[in-house]
Amino acid sequence: MRKDIILAGVGGQGILTIATIIAQSALKAGFNVRQPEIHGMSQRGGAVEAHLRLSSEPIFSDLIAHGTADLIIALEPMEALRHLDSLAADGVVIANKKPITNIADYPPVEDIIAEINAIPGSKVIDADGIAASLGNARSMNIVLLGAATPFLGIDSQILKETIVGLFQRKGQDVVDANIKAFEAVAK
Amino acid sequence: MKKILLGDEAFAQGALDAGLSGCYAYPGTPSTEIMEYIQGSALAKERGVHREWSSNEKTAMEEALGVSYAGKRAIVCMKHVGLNVAGDGFVNAAVTGTNGGLIVAVADDPSMHSSQNEQDSRAYAQFAMIPCLEPSSQQEAYDMAAFAFDLSEKHQTPVMMRLTTRLSHSRANIETKDVPAPQNERREPENPRRFILLPAIAKNNVKKLCEKQADFVKLSENSNFNKLVWGNDTSLGIVATGIAYNYVMEAFGGDCPHPVLKISQYPVPKAQLAKLMGACDKIMVVEEGAPFVESQLRTPLEDARILGRLTGALPRTGELNPYIVAKAFKLDVPEPRPIPELVKNRPPRLCDGCPHINTYQALTEALKGYDSAKVFGDIGCYTLGALPPFNAISSCVDMGASITMAKGASDAGIHPAVAVIGDSTFTHSGMTGILDAVWENSKITVMILDNGTTGMTGGQTSIGAGFLERICQGLGVDPDHIKSIVPLPKNHEENVKTIKAELDYPGLSVIVSKRECIQTLKKKK
Ligand SMILES: Cc1ncc(C[n+]2csc(CCOP(=O)(O)OP(=O)(O)O)c2C)c(N)n1
Numbered sequence: 001m002r003k004d005i006i007l008a009g010v011g012g013q014g015i016l017t018i019a020t021i022i023a024q025s026a027l028k029a030g031f032n033v034r035q036p037e038i039h040g041m042s043q044r045g046g047a048v049e050a051h052l053r054l055s056s057e058p059i060f061s062d063l064i065a066h067g068t069a070d071l072i073i074a075l076e077p078m079e080a081l082r083h084l085d086s087l088a089a090d091g092v093v094i095a096n097k098k099p100i101t102n103i104a105d106y107p108p109v110e111d112i113i114a115e116i117n118a119i120p121g122s123k124v125i126d127a128d129g130i131a132a133s134l135g136n137a138r139s140m141n142i143v144l145l146g147a148a149t150p151f152l153g154i155d156s157q158i159l160k161e162t163i164v165g166l167f168q169r170k171g172q173d174v175v176d177a178n179i180k181a182f183e184a185v186a187k
Numbered sequence: 188m189k190k191i192l193l194g195d196e197a198f199a200q201g202a203l204d205a206g207l208s209g210c211y212a213y214p215g216t217p218s219t220e221i222m223e224y225i226q227g228s229a230l231a232k233e234r235g236v237h238r239e240w241s242s243n244e245k246t247a248m249e250e251a252l253g254v255s256y257a258g259k260r261a262i263v264c265m266k267h268v269g270l271n272v273a274g275d276g277f278v279n280a281a282v283t284g285t286n287g288g289l290i291v292a293v294a295d296d297p298s299m300h301s302s303q304n305e306q307d308s309r310a311y312a313q314f315a316m317i318p319c320l321e322p323s324s325q326q327e328a329y330d331m332a333a334f335a336f337d338l339s340e341k342h343q344t345p346v347m348m349r350l351t352t353r354l355s356h357s358r359a360n361i362e363t364k365d366v367p368a369p370q371n372e373r374r375e376p377e378n379p380r381r382f383i384l385l386p387a388i389a390k391n392n393v394k395k396l397c398e399k400q401a402d403f404v405k406l407s408e409n410s411n412f413n414k415l416v417w418g419n420d421t422s423l424g425i426v427a428t429g430i431a432y433n434y435v436m437e438a439f440g441g442d443c444p445h446p447v448l449k450i451s452q453y454p455v456p457k458a459q460l461a462k463l464m465g466a467c468d469k470i471m472v473v474e475e476g477a478p479f480v481e482s483q484l485r486t487p488l489e490d491a492r493i494l495g496r497l498t499g500a501l502p503r504t505g506e507l508n509p510y511i512v513a514k515a516f517k518l519d520v521p522e523p524r525p526i527p528e529l530v531k532n533r534p535p536r537l538c539d540g541c542p543h544i545n546t547y548q549a550l551t552e553a554l555k556g557y558d559s560a561k562v563f564g565d566i567g568c569y570t571l572g573a574l575p576p577f578n579a580i581s582s583c584v585d586m587g588a589s590i591t592m593a594k595g596a597s598d599a600g601i602h603p604a605v606a607v608i609g610d611s612t613f614t615h616s617g618m619t620g621i622l623d624a625v626w627e628n629s630k631i632t633v634m635i636l637d638n639g640t641t642g643m644t645g646g647q648t649s650i651g652a653g654f655l656e657r658i659c660q661g662l663g664v665d666p667d668h669i670k671s672i673v674p675l676p677k678n679h680e681e682n683v684k685t686i687k688a689e690l691d692y693p694g695l696s697v698i699v700s701k702r703e704c705i706q707t708l709k710k711k712k
């Protein structure tokens with residue numbers, strides 16, 4: 001098994017949380033993991049990215065080579081397109097629908113969505129809307145993680161256990177809300 | 188134990204497990220997580236490992252050397268440009284030598300994700316004539332800590348640990364020791380007078396340091412971190428250092444037809460290099476950072492057959508990645524898809540509600556009408572004042588340079604000359620500039636932006652925050668020209684007035700603009 005995943009979004013959206021969940025789950029499932037991320041100026045609304053490599057074989061490079069990623073998970077639609085140069089010919093994109101328009105020249109959202117939909121197998125999901133309808137708008141990232149789960153090659157039960165472990169210290173309510181968010185799209 | 192750790196964290200855990208007594212550091216991307224990990228470690232707490240931030244890299248370096256003098260193990264951590272600040276202590280620590288193990292961990296930032304330049308710290312290690320380790324994986328970063336301490340103690344030398352962004356900030360699963368090694372007891376240095384660098388003693392020390400060089404080369408040649416893996420196609424030999432080795436292996440799918448020499452310990456292993464160069468027609472040198480090894484191989488006789496960053500085989504600047512490296516070997520790789528033109532840049536910006544926004548608004552308005560005014564900036568979140576809509580600063584060079592450049596510009600006739608500097612940057616390197624300006628009563632206006640934290644690097648302690656007025660008074664600034672403002676929209680008019688009055692004063696003034704960073708405020712809630 002080998003999966004190369006690009007995670008993209010805007011600072012503060014919770015990219016690193018889903019990266020952590022996938023990485024820890026992969027470790028539990030017995031895979032090797034590499035996860036380079038861009039730290040630093042991320043709190044100020046700039047673009048954020050993490051690469052995530054999972055493999056049953058040893059992994060050499062931390063970074064994913066251009067044109068070889070299996071999956072892009074994007075918490076923001078334009079950020080999905082920013083990393084298309086990484087995506088393999090048969091790779092897919094799972095993107096959140098809601099744009100973050102904190103720049104003056106943000107392009108028309110319909111054009112962005114059309115570009116994503118043109119990639120076979122890709123999905124644009126209203127993760128913010130789904131999270132809000134579940135009464136926990138902050139779990140948008142977990143909704144999207146749930147939507148991406150069929151592409152990860154990791155048993156969703158393991159992912160669920162990791163989510164429980166991660167949110168446990170914040171109380172049972174937070175755990176339940178996140179599990180609900182995780183299962184929202186699958187159901 | 189199995190753990191998922193960042194490269195920075197793996198090194199920190201390795202140091203803790205090897206009996207660390209003190210971590211000393213000033214924050215700087217991508218090195219910050221070393222100290223942060225130790226601050227969060229239960230083992231560090233239980234053992235009373237020193238883990239407070241220092242004022243700057245030089246004080247951190249010397250404090251760590253003090254721990255080493257006492258016979259205990261210390262690490263000092265910084266980003267690459269921090270080593271310029273620590274340079275004096277660093278180079279001279281090589282001359283005194285160490286007692287307890289001393290590791291200087293420096294994280295380089297090729298491609299300058301968050302830095303002013305992409306200097307390569309391996310050159311500093313060579314300059315100071317000390318061994319340097321460059322891990323290619325998080326596991327090596329972990330293992331090298333114990334190895335470096337032993338090396339440092341056995342050979343009485345500081346050891347550099349050179350990290351780079353993509354290792355520092357990449358997580359991987361690693362295997363750690365179950366039982367940490369004990370910390371050192373205090374012990375007197377052997378031949379303690381070597382720490383007194385009077386010329387008579389220093390001469391002897393420098394001679395000894397030179398004599399150690401042959402040993403250091405031997406150590407590299409026998410090191411498990413360096414390895415020569417043979418391949419049958421000797422039309423090309425490959426030298427790959429640190430994480431560049433991973434990119435080479437990735438490019439060849441783990442099975443390289445050419446001989447490959449992986450270098451992760453310096454000085455360069457001469458015997459292996461000689462063997463490789465003797466057997467191969469051409470040599471490709473792949474390294475993350477400057478053409479450091481490449482330049483050493485590129486003697487006049489060898490020049491024509493060495494390929495690398497200096498021949499255009501690889502880009503002259505910037506980080507490598509598996510694609511660039513595969514291309515350099517002319518391997519058949521998938522071509523990247525084009526990025527649609529509609530994708531726009533999303534540059535970092537000041538957070539909504541950031542105090543710096545209001546400070547810049549007031550300063551910009553106060554400066555209206557002074558056509559020849561120049562504002563000298565410094566390094567921190569407030570450097571983003573260089574971008575629209577503020578376009579408020581004319582320079583950003585190195586920490587502390589706002590005050591001293593403003594003074595020099597004022598000496599040369601620029602008026603008003605304004606310096607804008609953050610609280611942490613001020614205590615890092617701004618105070619001595621103030622002293623120069625006090626001595627000459629320079630006609631400059633210094634604005635210290637006290638947001639209570641080291642914001643840029645993620646909100647670490649800022650040592651002087653909250654009592655900067657007292658520091659300035661102590662440095663001799665006229666108390667009548669030390670002003671405080673609170674950067675809030677409702678105070679705008681008043682703040683503009685205060686700034687204007689000081690711009691018109693023909694001498695040194697300091698205005699402290701004080702309001703907490705929104706991000707640290709949020710974290711407290
Ligand atoms: C010599 C050196 N050390 C460290 C850094 C990394 N660095 C950049 S800005 C900064 C601190 C900024 O803090 P402050 O001056 O308080 O401004 P703020 O970001 O809080 O506005 C640091 C540590 C650097 N660029 N150069």
Ligand code: SF4
Binds near residue numbers: 538540541568643704
């Ligand atoms: S992190 Fe703090 S200082 Fe930096 S831009 Fe945000 S609010 Fe301002």
